[in-house]
Every structure is written in C-alpha cells, then in structure tokens.
Amino acid sequence: MAGVEFVTGRAGAGASAAILEAVAPRHPGALTRIALIGNPNSGKTSLFNQLTGLNQKVGNFPGVTVDRKTGVSQLTPQLRAEIIDLPGTYSLYPKSLDEKVITDLLYDRTSEQYPDFVVVTADASNLRRNLLLFTQLADLGLPAVLALNMMDVAAQHGVNIDITALQQELGVPIIPMNARKGIGIAALKIVMAQMLDAPATHFYEIEDELLPMIRQIRYYFNLHNDYLALHYAHQYRQISFLSPDDRAYIGELVQQYGFEATPRQAQETIARYASINDILLNTVSVTRTERNEPYSNRLDKVLTHKVWGYLIFLGVLFLMFQAVFAWASYPMELIDQGVAWINSLIQTNFDGPLINLLTEGVLAGLGGVLIFIPQIALLFAFIAVLEETGYMARVTFMMDRIMRKFGLNGKSVVPLISGVACAVPAIMSARTIENWKDRMITIFVTPLMSCSARIPVYTVLIGLVVPDQPVLGIFNLRGFALMGLYLLGFVAAVLSAWAMKLLMKTKERSYFIMEFPVYRWPRWKNVGITIVEKVKAFVFQAGKVILAISILLWVLASYGPANELEQAEQRAKTEGKAKGFTAAEIDSHVASEKLESSYAGHFGHLIEPAIRPLGFDWKIGISLLTSFAAREVFVGTMSTIYSVGQDADQQTVQQKLASEKDANGQPFFTPARSFSLLVFYVFAMQCMSTLAATYRETKGWKWPVMQLLYMTGLAYFSALLVYQLMK
Structure with a gap:
C-alpha cells in the first residue's frame, strides 16, 4: 500500500503527530474502530487479549443474540482505538449465526458499528486457506492490515515466507508476529x-454476464463496489438490515437473470484459490526439516484412538470433576463462612426490619451468587487450558458422531458433562457451539443433568426409603439409587434433545467443520483473562437476577397477612411450653409456625390441591417454592418446617422426616412419596441461577420461560406417574 512503511522492529517514538492523525474515525468524537477478523485457530483471540488486556467488555451485536467482544487499546500515546473481536470464519459466505453477524456488519457502510479498517489474522503455517478470507475482504474495499501470526509454527514446519514480496503482491502492510507471546x-x-484509507489489491473479476444485474443492485443501494453488490445478490435473504421491499427487488433481479448462488460461490472459490496459488508460488517456499511425522499427528493417533481416546478423555473428566467438586469446596466454604460472619456481625450490632432484609435477603442472595465463583473459575480454567493446548478440538471430533444422532454436536459434550457440577457455568460454556440450533438445544437440555446442588436432596430422600445394605459385597444399594438418578437425568437430556431436533425448524444446516490446531503449551495470561471474563459475566449479569429473586423470597417468607405472624408466634410458644420443649425446640417450632402463616405458607396451602396428586402437602409446597432460589435450599426449608434447627446434621433431618406422620398416623415419607419427590427434583428447574444464565446466553426471556415450563411440566407428570403407580 502506497504511503505506508513496513515496520518490523520496536514502535518508533518519533512518529509525527500528523501521521498519528492519519486515521480519523468515521464518526467525529468516536474512537477509531478496528475489527479483528480471521479463521478459527488463527490466533485472533490471543491478539485481542494482547491488544486490550482486561480492558474489554462483552455485549451483543445489535438485533442478534451473538456476543460482541470489544476493548480499548492504546495504539500510541496520542491514539486510542476500539477493538472489535469478530467471530471466527473461513469466508464471507456464512454458515452459522456467528458468521452471519460479520457479513451484516461489513455490508452496511452506513452503520455506526462499521469499522474504519480491519486486521486480518492469518496462520502463517497455512497461508493458502487463510488468504481466501483476506482476498474477499480486500475485494469489499476494506482497508486492512495482515497480521501474519504463528510464525514460530511456520518455521517449525519448514515454511519460509518472503514478507516483502508477499506485501507487494497483496498491497497491504504485513506484520509477522506470535500473538500468544506478544511478539510483533x-x-x-x-x-x-x-x-490510510486506501483499498487493497483487486483479486477477483466478476463475470461480464453478471454485470448488468450487479450494476442495478449497486446503484439501487448506492454501494461503493461491484463485489459488495454481488454479495447482496448471494445473501439478500439473510441480510438483516434489508427491508422486505429491498429483498423483493433483489429477488426479482435474481430470478430475471437466472442467478444461482451455490454454483457461483463454488466458481468464485476456485478462482480465488487459483490466484492465491500464484501469489504463494512466488512468495513462499517449504523445506521439510522433519523426517518423522509432526508431533501433533503422533499425539493424535493416541488421543483420538477409538478406544484409548475415550479412556483418556474420561480420565481428563475425572480430574476436572475432582477439581470442581473437591478443590472448589474449600474456597466455597470460605465464601460461605465469610458471608455468615458478616451476617453475624451485623445482626449482633444492629436490629430491625431493614437489618433483616440486609442480612437474610440481600447478603444471603449475594452469598448465593459469590459461592458459585470457585466452581465457575475452576471449570473455565480447565476449559481454557484444554482449548489453549488444542485438546478440546480433538474431544469435539470424537464425540460428534454420537451426539449428532440426538440433535447435538461434538461441542455439546462439554456443557453436558459440566452440568453434573453446575448448570450455570455449563450453559455459559455452550457459547463455543457455532450452530445456533445446536447451541439452543444444548442450553435447553443441560439443566436436566443432575448438578451438585441436587446431592443434598438426593441424599436425604434416598436415606429415608433405600436400605443401607451392600450389593455384590463391594457396592451399596443407596449408591446404585444415586447413580440411577444421574442416569435418569442424562437419558432425559438426550431424549429431549432428540425431540427438539425434530420440532425445531430452521434453514440453517448443521455442519461440523473442525481443524485440528497443533498442540502447544497454554498461555496463562489468556487463561487468566478468560477466567476473569467468565466470572464477571456471571456476577454482573446472572447475579442481578439471583439477588432480586432472593430478596423477593425473603419477603414472602418473612411477612404475612395482618397479625398472623404474631399470633402464630404466641401460639407456638404456648404449645412448646405445654409440651415441655427445650428453648431450642421452641425456637424451631416458632420458626415453623411463622413460616406456615407467612405469604410463602399461604402460597403453599394455595398450591396444595395441585401438588396433592403427587403425594405432596403444603409443607413440601413451601419447600418447592423456597428451593427455587437453589435446589439445596430444600433441605434447610424442610428442616425448619419439621421443627429441626438449621444447625442439625443430616442424620437428624432424616430421623425427623422418617418420624413425620400423615393424617392416618402412618409414616408420611413412604417409598411412593419419596421417589415421587426424587423424580420431581431430577427433572424440575428449581434453580433461578440456571434461568439467569439461560437469559444471559440467549439475550431474552423466551428460552428461560420455555425451559421453566418444559422442565416443570416434565417433573410434574413424571412425579405423578411414579406416585400413582407406587402408592
């Protein structure tokens, strides 16, 4: 590009102010807007992290539910720029929702989001494939810089690139670099x-027979070049900013001239690769420096083996779950103790309704948000390391054939397995799935996987009705029951995905195209940025919803109509003294009576007719209501209702529940009622954190509401069937 000097060394401090002002934003008063675009695995995310560090945020592209990562970079002491990290794509003919936002952005020059220029990241070890996207961007007339990344990998493969010659052929500045290490x-x-605002070299000539149609589209929409008009003809049905009249106009022209998009795209791709081959023939040479197979290929023979590959993956999962379950327990306990200490400190020194709201509502809700942070951080640390090393691509390849039969794809395995620990980070990890339909199905069914929050519920209820006896000498019958509940959730998730595959209609076809990146050591800076980003997204997005509902539940459980709470308290104290209860038992009895008289208690009596066919009474109804904050709250609520102090251990809870009698004097928690409740909790949503995460990932209430209705309905009718058959 004329007027631009290629820079290979350190940034010169003597750059003049005139040159630094050469790039003026298209919108006065705004930062220069630079878009990063490139193939998957070309190092685009590493470059974005190097340019912006922690000075980045996640929003969404206007009108769609795809994340939009932006950050601010200090290019020079005098110039700052907004960096937009676009989703990875192989070409400008989109195959997924993520890729479609790129074309919507780059086709509309009047948009406020339109970039001033683009930085194209390319894998230097595979230039032939990476330059296809670059030539398309160049023909759109976009000013560009080519970031020739992974130069170290290219050198290892014996790829030698004449940077000066390639720069002259392409007509743009080229920067050799290693984004992972910050080189360049x-x-x-x-x-x-x-x-400078100058177009790149022209690479593709449009056939003369298409020019009459192309020119009409170009002048009708006031476009700046023929190639952009050609893309309008190819994709007018998918371009979101076109009006129905605009689409109708292009559709008539396409029909009039007999334009067929698919054959033309194939013809264009072949022509571009021919041009790319000519360029690379003059600028790139390859010398084979390795006699043996590349190291990555040797590892792949083991890690993707039909037998050993799956066994190794199971071992990795075991390590990941051990970390999420065991390692996260210590910081989670510290957070829990810290919130409890703050609560105790406030309650000791202050009193009153506002203090109760602060301690039992706000701080309790805040604790419910913060306590998930260790699990989220550890889970995404593992995922980031697996992605950075290149192993995650192999996992998705192995699992794709199995998952696709049920409407999912290989990348769905990570959220589903992660859901056994916690559905919140699991749903957040589904954003790696490019195909919109597969991503929505994965998010929808992931909560059916039994998470760790269900364990207290499972343990208490299984202990009531399943004998503690050995099986085959080394196994335990209760262990089999617990495993059965987990398998039941997995089967429900898979079958639900299969049903959604049949019901969801979309023109978007599901492809699984996966390029294996070479194995490399992770860059811990990138891992750290990923962890911080995920934790921030949870705390500031899902956390707001959790906190609001926690306060609402506290209000419902703490207040009641008129003077009913005071009357219930006096009645409970009188009954407790008459029956010779200890002070602790009287306090527990008072808490139970006040809960029954609260708005939450009234709601429990209100829904009792609906849940009675499942074998539940109003007390279980209250537990269902309060456990919506988190499933594990069920045990604490049952403890209060059945006159067991919150400090009581689990066995005491089981003993009290076992001694509960129904109206006929028979044990209330029969096998029929207990298994009905167990099945209900296997399928029921009962977790506002999960709904908040679904809202965050889908950018709306449609999917969370559908998720809540479906899982509640499935839980209700499954529990109904179990109770009616077993009673």
Missing part, C-alpha cells in the same frame, strides 16, 4: 495508527 504487537500498533 508493538509493530502492529504503529502500523494500525498509520493506516
């Missing part, structure tokens, strides 16, 4: 600061 970042910043 300073040079890239200076070149971006010096970018």
Whole structure:
C-alpha cells in the first residue's frame, strides 16, 4: 500500500503527530474502530487479549443474540482505538449465526458499528486457506492490515515466507508476529495508527454476464463496489438490515437473470484459490526439516484412538470433576463462612426490619451468587487450558458422531458433562457451539443433568426409603439409587434433545467443520483473562437476577397477612411450653409456625390441591417454592418446617422426616412419596441461577420461560406417574 512503511522492529517514538492523525474515525468524537477478523485457530483471540488486556467488555451485536467482544487499546500515546473481536470464519459466505453477524456488519457502510479498517489474522503455517478470507475482504474495499501470526509454527514446519514480496503482491502492510507471546504487537500498533484509507489489491473479476444485474443492485443501494453488490445478490435473504421491499427487488433481479448462488460461490472459490496459488508460488517456499511425522499427528493417533481416546478423555473428566467438586469446596466454604460472619456481625450490632432484609435477603442472595465463583473459575480454567493446548478440538471430533444422532454436536459434550457440577457455568460454556440450533438445544437440555446442588436432596430422600445394605459385597444399594438418578437425568437430556431436533425448524444446516490446531503449551495470561471474563459475566449479569429473586423470597417468607405472624408466634410458644420443649425446640417450632402463616405458607396451602396428586402437602409446597432460589435450599426449608434447627446434621433431618406422620398416623415419607419427590427434583428447574444464565446466553426471556415450563411440566407428570403407580 502506497504511503505506508513496513515496520518490523520496536514502535518508533518519533512518529509525527500528523501521521498519528492519519486515521480519523468515521464518526467525529468516536474512537477509531478496528475489527479483528480471521479463521478459527488463527490466533485472533490471543491478539485481542494482547491488544486490550482486561480492558474489554462483552455485549451483543445489535438485533442478534451473538456476543460482541470489544476493548480499548492504546495504539500510541496520542491514539486510542476500539477493538472489535469478530467471530471466527473461513469466508464471507456464512454458515452459522456467528458468521452471519460479520457479513451484516461489513455490508452496511452506513452503520455506526462499521469499522474504519480491519486486521486480518492469518496462520502463517497455512497461508493458502487463510488468504481466501483476506482476498474477499480486500475485494469489499476494506482497508486492512495482515497480521501474519504463528510464525514460530511456520518455521517449525519448514515454511519460509518472503514478507516483502508477499506485501507487494497483496498491497497491504504485513506484520509477522506470535500473538500468544506478544511478539510483533508493538509493530502492529504503529502500523494500525498509520493506516490510510486506501483499498487493497483487486483479486477477483466478476463475470461480464453478471454485470448488468450487479450494476442495478449497486446503484439501487448506492454501494461503493461491484463485489459488495454481488454479495447482496448471494445473501439478500439473510441480510438483516434489508427491508422486505429491498429483498423483493433483489429477488426479482435474481430470478430475471437466472442467478444461482451455490454454483457461483463454488466458481468464485476456485478462482480465488487459483490466484492465491500464484501469489504463494512466488512468495513462499517449504523445506521439510522433519523426517518423522509432526508431533501433533503422533499425539493424535493416541488421543483420538477409538478406544484409548475415550479412556483418556474420561480420565481428563475425572480430574476436572475432582477439581470442581473437591478443590472448589474449600474456597466455597470460605465464601460461605465469610458471608455468615458478616451476617453475624451485623445482626449482633444492629436490629430491625431493614437489618433483616440486609442480612437474610440481600447478603444471603449475594452469598448465593459469590459461592458459585470457585466452581465457575475452576471449570473455565480447565476449559481454557484444554482449548489453549488444542485438546478440546480433538474431544469435539470424537464425540460428534454420537451426539449428532440426538440433535447435538461434538461441542455439546462439554456443557453436558459440566452440568453434573453446575448448570450455570455449563450453559455459559455452550457459547463455543457455532450452530445456533445446536447451541439452543444444548442450553435447553443441560439443566436436566443432575448438578451438585441436587446431592443434598438426593441424599436425604434416598436415606429415608433405600436400605443401607451392600450389593455384590463391594457396592451399596443407596449408591446404585444415586447413580440411577444421574442416569435418569442424562437419558432425559438426550431424549429431549432428540425431540427438539425434530420440532425445531430452521434453514440453517448443521455442519461440523473442525481443524485440528497443533498442540502447544497454554498461555496463562489468556487463561487468566478468560477466567476473569467468565466470572464477571456471571456476577454482573446472572447475579442481578439471583439477588432480586432472593430478596423477593425473603419477603414472602418473612411477612404475612395482618397479625398472623404474631399470633402464630404466641401460639407456638404456648404449645412448646405445654409440651415441655427445650428453648431450642421452641425456637424451631416458632420458626415453623411463622413460616406456615407467612405469604410463602399461604402460597403453599394455595398450591396444595395441585401438588396433592403427587403425594405432596403444603409443607413440601413451601419447600418447592423456597428451593427455587437453589435446589439445596430444600433441605434447610424442610428442616425448619419439621421443627429441626438449621444447625442439625443430616442424620437428624432424616430421623425427623422418617418420624413425620400423615393424617392416618402412618409414616408420611413412604417409598411412593419419596421417589415421587426424587423424580420431581431430577427433572424440575428449581434453580433461578440456571434461568439467569439461560437469559444471559440467549439475550431474552423466551428460552428461560420455555425451559421453566418444559422442565416443570416434565417433573410434574413424571412425579405423578411414579406416585400413582407406587402408592
């Protein structure tokens, strides 16, 4: 590109102010807007992290539910720029919702989001494939810089690139770099600061027979070049900012000229690769420096083996779950104790309704948010390491054939397995699935996997009705029952995904295209940024919803109509003294009576007719209501209702529940009622954290509401069937 000097060393401090102002934002008063675009596994995310560090945020593209990562980078002391991290794509003919937002952004030059120029990341070890996207962007007339990434990998493969010759062939500045280690970042910043508004070299000639149609589209929409008009003809049905009249106009032209998009795309791709081959023939040479197979290929023979590959993956999962279950327990206990200590400190020194709201509502809800942070951080640390090393791509490849039969794809395995620990980070990890339909199905069915929050419920109820006896000498019958509940959730998730596959109609076809990146050591800076980003997203997005509902539940359980709570308290104290209760038992009895008289208690009596066919009474109804904050709250609520102090251990809870009698004097928690309740909790949503995460990932209430209704309905009718058959 004329007027731009190629920079390979450190950023020169003597760059003039005139040059630094060469790139003026298209919108006065705004930062220069730079878009990062490239193939998957080309190092685009590493480059984004190097340019922005922690100075980044996640929003969404206007009108769609795809994340939009942006950050601010200080290019020079005088110039700052907004960096937009676009989803990875192989070409400008989109195959997924993530790729579609790229074309919507780059086709509309009048948009406020339109970039001033783009930085194209390319894998230097595979230039032929990476340059296809670059040539398309160049023909759109976008000013560009080519970040030639992974130069170290190219050298290892014996790939030698004449940077000067390639720069002349392509007509754009080229920066050789290693984004993972930060090599070349300073040079890239200076070149971006010096970018001039000049088009790149032209690569593709449109056939003469198409020009009449192309020119009509170009002048009708006031487009700046023929190639952009050609893309309008290819994709007018999918371009979101076109009006129905605009689409109808292009549709008539396409029909009039007999334009067929698919054959034309194939013809264009072949022509582009021919041009790319000519360029690379003059600029790239390959010398084989390795006699043996590349190291990655040797590892793949083991890690993707039909037998050993799955066994190794199970071992990795065991380590990950051990971390999430065991390692996270210590910081979770510290957070829990810290919140409890703050609560105790406030309650000791202050009193009153507002203090109760603060301690039992706000701080309790805040604790319910913060306590998930260790699990989220550890889970995404493992996922980030697996992705950075290149192993996650192999896992998705192995699992794709199995998952696809049920409407999912290989990348769905990570959220589903993660759901055994906690559905919240599991749903957040589903964003790696490119296909919109597969991603929505995965998010929808993931909560059916039994998470760790269900364990207290399972343990208490199984202890009531399943004998503690050995099976085959080394196994325990209760262990088999617990495993059966987990398998029941997994089967429900898989079958639900299969049903959604049949019901959801979309024109978007599900492809699984996966390029194996080479194995490499993770960059811990990128891992750390990923952890911070995920934790922030949970705390500030899902956390707000959790906190609000926690306060609402506290109000419902703490207040009642008129003077009913005071009357219930006096009645309970009188009964307790008459029956010779200890002070602790009287306090517990008072808590139970006040809960029954609260708005939550009235709601429990209100829904009792609906849940009675399941074998439940109003007390269980209250537990169902309060456990919506978190499933494990069920045990604490049952403890209060059945006159067991919150400090009581689990066995005492089981003893009290076992001694509960029905109206006929018979044990209340029969096998029929207990298994009905167990099945209900296997399928029921009962977790506002999960709904908040679904809302965060889908950018709306449609999917969370559908999820809640479906899982509640499935839980209700399954529990109804179990109780009616067993009673």
